[in-house]
Amino acid sequence: MKIRSDIVRMYRDIHSWVGIVCGLALFIAFYAGSITMFEAPLQRWASAPMSISEHTPLEKTPELVEKVLAEYPKAAINYEITLEPGIERPARMSWSSGPRGSGTTYYAELGEDGSLQVHSEGPSAVGQLVDDLHRQIGILIDHDIAMPIMGTISLLYFIALVSGVIVLLPTLVKDLFILRIGKNLKRMWLDLHNALGLFSLPFHIIMALTAVVFAFHDQFYGAQGALLEKNGRAPAEVQVQHHQPPLNPQQIVARLQEQAPGFEPIYLNYHFDKDHGLEMRVAGSNSRYGMRGATFGYAGVDPFTGDITVTSYMPGEQDGWFATVTSFFALHFGNFGGNPVRWAYFLLGLAGAVLFYTGNLLWIETHRKKRRKGYEHLGVTQTRASKILGALTVGVCLGCIAGISTTIAAAKLLPLRAIGADAMFTWHSGIYYGVFILAIAWAFVRGAASGAVDLLYASAVATLLIPLVSLLSALVPGFGWNHGGSGYLIDLVAAVGAVSFVFLAQKTRKRIHSAPEYSIWYVADVLSTKPDTIGKMEASTAK
Amino acid sequence: MKPPVLSSRNWFGKAGAGAVAGFFLALAICGMLVQFGPLEIGFFSARAQLTMWLMAPLWALILSFCFLFHNGARAWTWLGGANLLLWGLLYGSRLLMA
Numbered sequence: 001m002k003i004r005s006d007i008v009r010m011y012r013d014i015h016s017w018v019g020i021v022c023g024l025a026l027f028i029a030f031y032a033g034s035i036t037m038f039e040a041p042l043q044r045w046a047s048a049p050m051s052i053s054e055h056t057p058l059e060k061t062p063e064l065v066e067k068v069l070a071e072y073p074k075a076a077i078n079y080e081i082t083l084e085p086g087i088e089r090p091a092r093m094s095w096s097s098g099p100r101g102s103g104t105t106y107y108a109e110l111g112e113d114g115s116l117q118v119h120s121e122g123p124s125a126v127g128q129l130v131d132d133l134h135r136q137i138g139i140l141i142d143h144d145i146a147m148p149i150m151g152t153i154s155l156l157y158f159i160a161l162v163s164g165v166i167v168l169l170p171t172l173v174k175d176l177f178i179l180r181i182g183k184n185l186k187r188m189w190l191d192l193h194n195a196l197g198l199f200s201l202p203f204h205i206i207m208a209l210t211a212v213v214f215a216f217h218d219q220f221y222g223a224q225g226a227l228l229e230k231n232g233r234a235p236a237e238v239q240v241q242h243h244q245p246p247l248n249p250q251q252i253v254a255r256l257q258e259q260a261p262g263f264e265p266i267y268l269n270y271h272f273d274k275d276h277g278l279e280m281r282v283a284g285s286n287s288r289y290g291m292r293g294a295t296f297g298y299a300g301v302d303p304f305t306g307d308i309t310v311t312s313y314m315p316g317e318q319d320g321w322f323a324t325v326t327s328f329f330a331l332h333f334g335n336f337g338g339n340p341v342r343w344a345y346f347l348l349g350l351a352g353a354v355l356f357y358t359g360n361l362l363w364i365e366t367h368r369k370k371r372r373k374g375y376e377h378l379g380v381t382q383t384r385a386s387k388i389l390g391a392l393t394v395g396v397c398l399g400c401i402a403g404i405s406t407t408i409a410a411a412k413l414l415p416l417r418a419i420g421a422d423a424m425f426t427w428h429s430g431i432y433y434g435v436f437i438l439a440i441a442w443a444f445v446r447g448a449a450s451g452a453v454d455l456l457y458a459s460a461v462a463t464l465l466i467p468l469v470s471l472l473s474a475l476v477p478g479f480g481w482n483h484g485g486s487g488y489l490i491d492l493v494a495a496v497g498a499v500s501f502v503f504l505a506q507k508t509r510k511r512i513h514s515a516p517e518y519s520i521w522y523v524a525d526v527l528s529t530k531p532d533t534i535g536k537m538e539a540s541t542a543k
Numbered sequence: 544m545k546p547p548v549l550s551s552r553n554w555f556g557k558a559g560a561g562a563v564a565g566f567f568l569a570l571a572i573c574g575m576l577v578q579f580g581p582l583e584i585g586f587f588s589a590r591a592q593l594t595m596w597l598m599a600p601l602w603a604l605i606l607s608f609c610f611l612f613h614n615g616a617r618a619w620t621w622l623g624g625a626n627l628l629l630w631g632l633l634y635g636s637r638l639l640m641a
Binding site: 009010017162163208210213216217227231321 | 549573578583584590592595604610
C-alpha cells in the first residue's frame with residue numbers, strides 16, 4: 001500500500017514518542033494482566049488453609065443469618081451467602097463493614113454446637129495486589145488519581161497502535177511474513193516487534209478501547225448527562241413488599257435451576273434498603289457466554305418467589321443490546337470459552353509485554369549514536385537520555401517480573417492469614433515495591449546491558465522461589481501448604497518461566513560481549529582495556 | 544500542486560485540538576445518535592451504556608488522525624467547525640421539537 005512518505009515519517013515519530021511515554025506502564029499492565037487470567041488458581045495457591053474448614057450446611061443457613069443479624073445488625077444492609085465455600089470464598093456467610101465491599105470483610109459459620117463463629121481471615125491478598133498492579137499500571141496510589149493516568153496512557157496506546165500500523169502498511173507485504181534471523185539483530189527484533197504487533201492487533205485494540213472506558217466512564221457519563229438531552233428509561237421499579245418470609249437458599253437455587261438451567265449460581269447477595277425492601281442478586285457463571293464481571297454475571301431475583309426479575313447482566317439471558325455491552329467486558333476479561341481462551345489471553349498478554357520491551361529497546365538502539373566514519377579513533381559518548389531510558393526500561397520491566405514473583409512466593413513464607421487482609425496487602429505490596437525499586441537502582445548502577453543480564457538471573461531466581469516454597473511445604477512438616485489441583489499449575493508455569501529467564505539471561509550475556517560500541521548492549525569495561533581489538537570486533541559484528 | 548508536507552514538529556496544537564475539540568465532537572456524534580438514532584442517555588439501559596462506550600472509539604480515532612491536519616490552527620478550525628455544526632443541529636432540533 002502506498003502512503004505519502006511524509007505521513008509515514010510523521011507517524012513513525014509519533015509512534016516512537018507515544019511508545020516511549022507509555023511503554024513501561026503498559027509492560028506492567030500486560031505482565032500483571034496476564035497473571036490475573038489465572039487469579040483463581042493463584043488465590044488458591046497463595047491462601048493458607050482455613051482454621052475453620054467445616055462449613056454450615058446450606059439448609060441451616062437461615063439459622064446462621066438470624067444469629068449473625070442479631071449480633072451484627074448492620075450486616076442486614078448487605079450480606080452474601082456462598083453456595084460452595086472454599087479457599088476463595090472461605091465461609092457460608094460474609095459481609096463487609098464499609099459500603100460496597102470496603103472496610104473489613106467478616107466471615108461467619110455455625111459451630112457444631114450451633115454457636116456463632118465469626119472471623120476476618122480472608123483469602124490471600126496477593127491476587128488482589130496483582131490485579132491492582134494491572135488496573136493501576138503499577139502505581140498504587142488513590143484510585144481516583146490513578147484512573148485518569150491509566151486512561152491517558154490507554155489513549156496514547158491506541159494512538160501508538162494506529163501509528164504503528166500506518167508505519168508498517170507501505171512495507172506490509174514485504175515485511176509481514178518474514179523474520180530475518182541473522183547478523184542484523186536489530187532487524188530481527190524489528191521484524192518480531194512488527195509480527196507480534198500486527199497479529200495481535202485486534203486484541204490490542206480491544207484492550208486499549210476498553211481500558212479508556214474503564215478509566216473514564218464517570219467522565220463520559222457525566223459529560224453526556226450534562227450536555228445531551230436525557231431520554232433514557234429509568235430502571236423498572238419492581239415494588240415487592242411481600243408479607244411472606246423470603247425463600248431459603250436451597251429453594252432459591254432450585255427455582256433458578258428451573259428457570260435457567262445453564263446458569264451456575266456462585267453466591268447470593270442480599271441487599272436491604274428502606275425504599276425497595278429486600279432485594280437479591282445472584283452471582284453466577286455460564287461458560288457458554290461472556291460475562292459482565294471478570295468471573296461471573298448477575299441475575300436479579302425476587303427473594304420471596306425466586307422469580308428471575310432482571311436478566312440484564314445474566315449470562316445467556318440478555319437481550320441483544322445488553323449482550324453487546326457485555327461483550328466489551330468479556331473481550332477484555334477473556335472470560336468466555338473457558339480455559340483455552342484463558343491460556344490464549346495469558347499468552348497474548350505476555351506477547352504484549354514483549355512488544356513494549358522490544359519497542360523501547362528498539363527506540364534506544366535507533367537513537368544511539370553510531371561511530372562516525374573516519375573518526376574511528378575517537379570514542380563515542382552516548383547521550384544521557386539514552387542511558388537513562390535504557391536502564392529504566394530494563395529496571396522497570398525486569399523489576400516488575402522479579403517483584404511479582406517474589407511477593408507471590410512470600411505468600412507461603414509469611415503466616416499472614418491471621419493478621420487480616422489489610423496488613424497482608426501492605427506486606428505483599430511492600431515486598432513487591434522493595435524488589436521493584438531495588439531492580440531499577442541496580443539497572444542504573446550497572447547500566448542497561450549488564451543490568452539486564454543480572455536482573456534476568458534475579459527474575460529467574462525469584463520465579464523459581466514459587467515452586468521452591470511449594471516443594472518445601474511438601475517436605476517440611478508445619479511449613480506452608482499445598483492444596484493440590486490447580487495449585488500445581490502455578491508451580492509448573494513458574495518453573496517454565498524461571499527456565500525461560502535463564503535462557504534469556506544467557507542469550508543477553510552472549511549479546512553484550514559481542515555488541516558493537518554504539519549498541520545499547522555494548523559493555524564498555526569488557527573491551528576498553530584492549531583498544532586494538534575494538535576495531536576488529538566491530539568490523540566483524542557491526543552491520 | 545505539490546501537497547503540503549506533514550511533520551510531527553507541530554504536534555502540540557494538533558494533539559490539543561484532537562484532545563479537546565475531539566472530545567466534544569465525539570460527544571456531539573453520540574448526541575446525534577441519541578437524537579436521531581436508537582441510542583439513549585442515562586445509566587441503566589443498555590442503549591445508554593452503549594452511548595457511553597461509543598465515546599472511547601470516537602475520541603481515540605479523532606486523536607489518532609488529528610495529526611493529518613496541516614497544523615494546529617487548521618485542526619482547531621476543522622474540528623471546531625464540525626463541533627459548531629453538530630451542536631447547532633442538536634440544539635436547533637431540540638428547539639424545533641420543543
